[in-house]
Amino acid sequence: MARKKSLDEGPEPREQILACASRLFYQRGFGETSIRDIAEAVGISSSTLYHHFANKQEVLHAIVSRFMTDFVDATVPTLRDTTLSPTERIRRTVRRHIEFSDDNRPALLVGNPIRYALDPAQREHGIKLQTAYHDAVRDTIAEGNRVGEFRVPDVSITTMALLDMLNGIREWFSPRGTLTRDQVIDHYTAITLAILTPAEGCATAS
Amino acid sequence: MARKKSLDEGPEPREQILACASRLFYQRGFGETSIRDIAEAVGISSSTLYHHFANKQEVLHAIVSRFMTDFVDATVPTLRDTTLSPTERIRRTVRRHIEFSDDNRPALLVGNPIRYALDPAQREHGIKLQTAYHDAVRDTIAEGNRVGEFRVPDVSITTMALLDMLNGIREWFSPRGTLTRDQVIDHYTAITLAILTPAEGCATAS
Numbered sequence: 001m002a003r004k005k006s007l008d009e010g011p012e013p014r015e016q017i018l019a020c021a022s023r024l025f026y027q028r029g030f031g032e033t034s035i036r037d038i039a040e041a042v043g044i045s046s047s048t049l050y051h052h053f054a055n056k057q058e059v060l061h062a063i064v065s066r067f068m069t070d071f072v073d074a075t076v077p078t079l080r081d082t083t084l085s086p087t088e089r090i091r092r093t094v095r096r097h098i099e100f101s102d103d104n105r106p107a108l109l110v111g112n113p114i115r116y117a118l119d120p121a122q123r124e125h126g127i128k129l130q131t132a133y134h135d136a137v138r139d140t141i142a143e144g145n146r147v148g149e150f151r152v153p154d155v156s157i158t159t160m161a162l163l164d165m166l167n168g169i170r171e172w173f174s175p176r177g178t179l180t181r182d183q184v185i186d187h188y189t190a191i192t193l194a195i196l197t198p199a200e201g202c203a204t205a206s
Numbered sequence: 207m208a209r210k211k212s213l214d215e216g217p218e219p220r221e222q223i224l225a226c227a228s229r230l231f232y233q234r235g236f237g238e239t240s241i242r243d244i245a246e247a248v249g250i251s252s253s254t255l256y257h258h259f260a261n262k263q264e265v266l267h268a269i270v271s272r273f274m275t276d277f278v279d280a281t282v283p284t285l286r287d288t289t290l291s292p293t294e295r296i297r298r299t300v301r302r303h304i305e306f307s308d309d310n311r312p313a314l315l316v317g318n319p320i321r322y323a324l325d326p327a328q329r330e331h332g333i334k335l336q337t338a339y340h341d342a343v344r345d346t347i348a349e350g351n352r353v354g355e356f357r358v359p360d361v362s363i364t365t366m367a368l369l370d371m372l373n374g375i376r377e378w379f380s381p382r383g384t385l386t387r388d389q390v391i392d393h394y395t396a397i398t399l400a401i402l403t404p405a406e407g408c409a410t411a412s
Contacts, residue, residue: 165367197405
């Protein structure tokens with residue numbers, strides 16, 4: 001089905017395709033959305049869509065890559081900013097992580113586990129981006145330990161716990177729920193700092 | 207395809223079907239496993255399998271229900287056991303949650319988001335079981351607050367954070383990794399207690 005890109009097509013249709021596809025995948029699921037559905041939503045023919053993407057999986061990969069790249073750009077520079085204290089870097093990252101996930105809900109494809117539809121090479125690309133973020137969080141926690149701001153017994157496992165906790169929010173947070181997004185951010189910031197600075201007697205209690 | 211259950215079939219083939227199907231779904235994915243594959247793995251004919259389950263989705267639902275029911279049975283009585291302190295109940299639940307998820311990996315269908323293949327009524331049944339566990343954790347944290355063992359500013363949000371953190375483990379924990387399961391349990395117990403008993407100055411720091 002792959003065709004060559006036509007030279008007179010600008011970047012705009014590509015953007016529209018990604019926006020419409022991401023909304024359809026989010027609403028209906030990846031399996032239930034056809035190339036034709038996407039083309040109709042954009043208002044182009046299926047053959048025009050095939051100028052841009054060889055198949056539905058490529059559309060999915062473009063959406064996931066874009067999201068992950070933007071997420072890394074939004075977080076890693078702060079985590080690597082040595083002019084800020086580790087506490088401040090983590091504090092800003094908790095906020096950024098929650099805000100970004102909430103703002104990009106369709107691209108994050110909540111509830112639609114369609115990332116599994118990616119092929120191994122496409123998945124690997126996503127994993128590399130995830131790793132960049134993960135490593136930056138881990139290094140910041142390690143630095144906080146070194147400078148005495150944090151007291152984390154195992155930096156790697158605390159990093160996993162923290163990221164799983166933050167990633168879970170998108171599955172249940174609703175702007176129409178009882179808590180505002182800022183309240184969620186404040187609570188998660190407090191929880192994060194409690195994890196990073198456990199009361200002396202607590203982390204070692206058995 | 208649904209047929210009546212034959213009277214001379216005991217419960218054993220049913221157990222074998224669930225065990226084989228859960229392993230196949232785990233290894234190959236739900237979509238890539240046919241009723242015939244399951245029957246072959248059990249060593250029965252497809253028509254015998256249809257005596258027990260009307261279709262593949264019913265097999266999936268039986269696996270998920272069994273797992274969730276067993277999980278609730280393994281955790282909720284401890285969480286509701288008022289002869290134990292809230293701290294002790296949470297401590298045992300963290301261990302149970304991690305051990306149970308690890309022991310039932312195929313049934314948990316790690317990495318295969320096939321629970322989405324369930325129909326709404328089947329999913330709702332699973333959600334009811336999840337809620338029983340969630341509510342028992344939340345009530346235990348609330349009680350810990352009341353008796354002064356915990357200092358949690360928002361019980362509901364802390365419950366979500368804690369469960370997301372514990373549920374995340376199954377995605378990355380490997381028995382062949384650098385940490386043993388007991389080490390993971392010890393670290394997560396310490397992290398959990400740090401969340402439930404934040405240092406006074408910490409939860410309110412801004």
